Amino acid sequence: MxxxxxxxxxxxxxxxxxxxxxxxxxxxxxxxxxxxxxxxxxxxxxxxxxxxxxxxxxxxxxxxxxxxxxxxxxxxxxxxxxxxxxxxxxxxxxxxxxxxxxxxxxxxxxxxxxxxxxxxxxxxxxxxxxSQTHDIKARLANWILLSHARTAQDELFLTHAHLADMLGVRRAGVTLAAVELKEMGLVDYQRGRIHILDIEGLRAVAKRPALSDGLPRACVAIV
Structure with missing residues (x-):
């Protein structure tokens, strides 16, 4: 702390x-x-x-x-x-x-x-x-950003089955959304590994402000 x-x-x-x-x-x-x-x-x-x-x-x-x-x-x-x-x-x-x-x-x-x-x-x-207002692609981009903020890693180990469970959707929906993000040049993924290529592009898809990766800045110092 x-x-x-x-x-x-x-x-x-x-x-x-x-x-x-x-x-x-x-x-x-x-x-x-x-x-x-x-x-x-x-x-x-x-x-x-x-x-x-x-x-x-x-x-x-x-x-x-x-x-x-x-x-x-x-x-x-x-x-x-x-x-x-x-x-x-x-x-x-x-x-x-x-x-x-x-x-x-x-x-x-x-x-x-x-x-x-x-x-x-x-x-x-x-x-x-x-979960009520965004499509699966936006929610997936948001979870990837949140995972990045919580680990400070550009490469994440997130299977489609795990992401589907976290987002409360079918695995097929996550797969389609991941393909879209990959085709947009925002991420690369293979066998459960997601590598972030364009974090600003992900923020745009997720509708997330550039300075908000999760908790308010006043709480970031709490370790």
């Missing part, structure tokens, strides 16, 4: 342990609460709403800018989200009850967590609106 004092950072670090997350891991689900908080350093985690038939829709993506499970530090439950690791990598894991006790004593930590959750809620609202 770059915006915290050195003392607060050390308090937080002593309550975390490093872990390695694998692509496809489920960190938490409505029927599998674990109370853990993960501060992500190189991994990225999608927040997915699952229906009873198994289909889903991603409503957020956290990466090296933030964390997942922070509601436990505020004394709240798991909710209705499934935390799906999109890109494996490193993270720091903390027990939610332990951090809940800590934030009741450290106002700066509480403000930092609440600020991040507020900023993330704006992204959730934006993705939800896009």
């Amino acid at each position: 770059a915006q915290l004092s050195t003392d607060d950072q050390r308090l937080l670090e002593r309550r975390c342990k490093p872990v390695e997350l694998s692509t496809g891991d489920i960190l938490a689900a409505p029927h599998q609460p674990n109370g853990h908080i993960h501060f992500l350093t190189s991994a990225s985690v999608a927040l997915v709403v699952r229906h009873t038939d198994g289909s889903g829709l991603a409503v957020g993506l956290a990466g090296h800018e933030g964390a997942v499970g922070l509601q436990h530090a505020l004394g709240l439950g798991v909710g209705n989200l499934t935390l799906h690791v999109q890109r494996g990598g490193r993270a720091y894991r903390a027990d939610g009850e332990t951090l809940h006790r800590l934030v009741t004593r450290r106002g700066n930590l509480l403000r930092a967590f609440a600020s991040y959750l507020w900023g993330f809620s704006q992204e959730v609202a934006s993705l939800a609106a896009a």
Whole structure:
């Protein structure tokens, strides 16, 4: 947490342990609460709403800018989200009850967590609106941009099956949209690898402002 004092950072670090997350891991689900908080350093985690038939829709993506499970530090439950690791990598894991006790004593930590959750809620609202108003190509371009922002990598490992699951659409729809983006010269892809060629072109397709790659700038410093 770059915006915290050195003392607060050390308090937080002593309550975390490093872990390695694998692509496809489920960190938490409505029927599998674990109370853990993960501060992500190189991994990225999608927040997915699952229906009873198994289909889903991603409503957020956290990466090296933030964390997942922070509601436990505020004394709240798991909710209705499934935390799906999109890109494996490193993270720091903390027990939610332990951090809940800590934030009741450290106002700066509480403000930092609440600020991040507020900023993330704006992204959730934006993705939800896009799922209703944008076509698959625009939504795919948006998810690619978001994945880029969360990993700072121009080459992404995203299969069509995974993207279809995140966008809540059929795989055939993602395939057609990916072909269009490739024909426009915006991306290249092969066997689950997507290489970004023209980020400004992707922003135009996604209808995303040049300075908005996800969370408000005030929250980008939260790591």
